[in-house]
Amino acid sequence: MRLRPPAWSSCWLAVLCLLSTMLAGCEQNAGCSLVMVTQVPIQFRNRLPTVEVNINGHAARMVLDTGSNRSLVSEPAKQRLGLVEDQRFMTAIIGVAVTTMKVDVTVDSMMIGAAPLSVDRIMVGAVPLGAMADGLLGMDVLREFDLDIDVPKRLLSLYRVRQCETADPPWDEPAVPIRGITTQFGRLGMPLELDGVEAAAVIDTGAAFTTIGQRMAQRLGLTEQKLADDQVGNIHGVGASSSRIYIHQFQSIRIGPLMERNVRLPVLMVDPQRLPNGNPVNENLIGQDVLGNRRIWFSFKTDRVAISLREGDQLAKQ
Secondary structure (H helix, E strand, O other): OEOOOOOOOHHHHHHHHHHOOOHHHHHHHHOOOOOEEEEEEOEEEOOEEEEEEEEOOEEEEEEEOOOOOOOEEOHHHHHHHOOOEEEEEEEEEEOOOOEEEEEEEEOOOEEEOOEEOOOOEEEEOOOOOOOOOOEEEOHHHHOOOEEEEEOOOOEEEEEOOOOOOOOOOOOOOEEEEOOOOEEEOOEEEEEEEEOOEEEEEEEOOOOOOOEEOHHHHHHOOOOOOOOOOOEEEEEEOOOOOEEEEEEEEEEEEEEOOEEEEEEEEEEEOOOOOEOOOOOEOOOOEEOHHHHOOOEEEEEOOOOEEEEEOOOOOEEOOO
């Protein structure tokens, strides 16, 4: 399937608006214009995409992290950038198996490329081990734009949000739209099916690997006893914590329409952290092993996601 931009040109749209005495329709379609705000290069560090931002006039490199609902800077970056704590604000940082409280720091100005960002304070926390970055650029910033994350070309393009039915990605290449996108605590989730069991998973560009959480594992009938013969490793999160994971082989996985068989995925067998409202955090994550070498259209405000196809991809009906 090929997704293409809206067929109407801006000139033709302008003529329609001038002829119409009812401005409502024109105003709605005017919001469909594709307007790029800025474009910046992506650098990969230890499998994670990073971009350069400017904080208070100083350059900082941050992980492009759609799995984090808030942006943060590391403690060393806080010191280097001269950021001052604001004792009025503390933020709970929900990491792997642990929640920590940190005082926020004030930000006078923050930009990505040519785009000023509406940020006046930011969290302080630990960046995932090996990320080699000053912080995380999360959904509190990214949600204000439509994102074109072009991994093959190593480019991030930010567009003005288009609130219209025809807001397809600006691509002329094979891609699939993802149906059933949901919003979960400031993050976007997509349908996941593992060995025939359906669930949802957070689209997490800041995760190196697709990871299955404890609740999903339990639905699949997996216990630590049944996983005992699997390879064991550790996963590190933003809360400066780590936890054991099991590398388990599954018969099939479907993410949106993308199908793959005989896959080995990390399984996290710890009690999920809780949100302030008491609901458990969704710990099923779609990481760079699936998203890498693809182009992703990501629009939080319109619940739209599209993913380019790689050679050999198998597709299922959505």
